[in-house]
Amino acid sequence: MLSIFQKVHRLTNKTMEIDNIDKKILSILMQDANKPFTEIAKMIHVSGGTVHVRMKKLRSLGIVTGANLTIDYSRLGYDITAFLGIYLDKSSLYDEVTKELTQIPEIVGAHYTTGNYSIFAKIVCKDTNHLREVLHDKIQKISGIQRTETFISLEESIDRPIDILEED
Numbered sequence: 001m002l003s004i005f006q007k008v009h010r011l012t013n014k015t016m017e018i019d020n021i022d023k024k025i026l027s028i029l030m031q032d033a034n035k036p037f038t039e040i041a042k043m044i045h046v047s048g049g050t051v052h053v054r055m056k057k058l059r060s061l062g063i064v065t066g067a068n069l070t071i072d073y074s075r076l077g078y079d080i081t082a083f084l085g086i087y088l089d090k091s092s093l094y095d096e097v098t099k100e101l102t103q104i105p106e107i108v109g110a111h112y113t114t115g116n117y118s119i120f121a122k123i124v125c126k127d128t129n130h131l132r133e134v135l136h137d138k139i140q141k142i143s144g145i146q147r148t149e150t151f152i153s154l155e156e157s158i159d160r161p162i163d164i165l166e167e168d
Helices: 004-016 020-031 037-044 048-060 091-101 128-139
Strands: 080-088 107-112 119-125 145-153
Touching (some): 020 037, 020 048, 037 048, 080 128, 091 107, 091 119, 119 128, 128 145
Antiparallel strands (some): 080 119, 107 119
């Protein structure tokens, strides 16, 4: 006889498993999140309902957490992309500093990192004057930030999702 815990554990493990069909669906959507489920279904030879049910499962498992719109910021007048290494006074200030950084709209990404920096952030600005203002008037004034190091991106040559089908 299986205990309730063992039954739930087996059921959970079955729903946690993703198969090659799930990976194919994800791979297609990672290339084009706008692709209709019916088109995906035709591409991988399953029904549209199957794709819908699989996506619902992937969302409930937390594997799919949303969908993103890719924007060419330069076409909107934001010509500078920079990366910012942030040194904190103490690593215990991470949560407080991150909360403040989220209030700065020009910061479009941030990571808690190992190595020289406590935080590595991505910033999008209109020009170098705008970048200077963000650094001086917003970021440097956050309590807990010891100093920063800025790297201006000259060109992004790779921006792609990982190939989750490669290992299969």
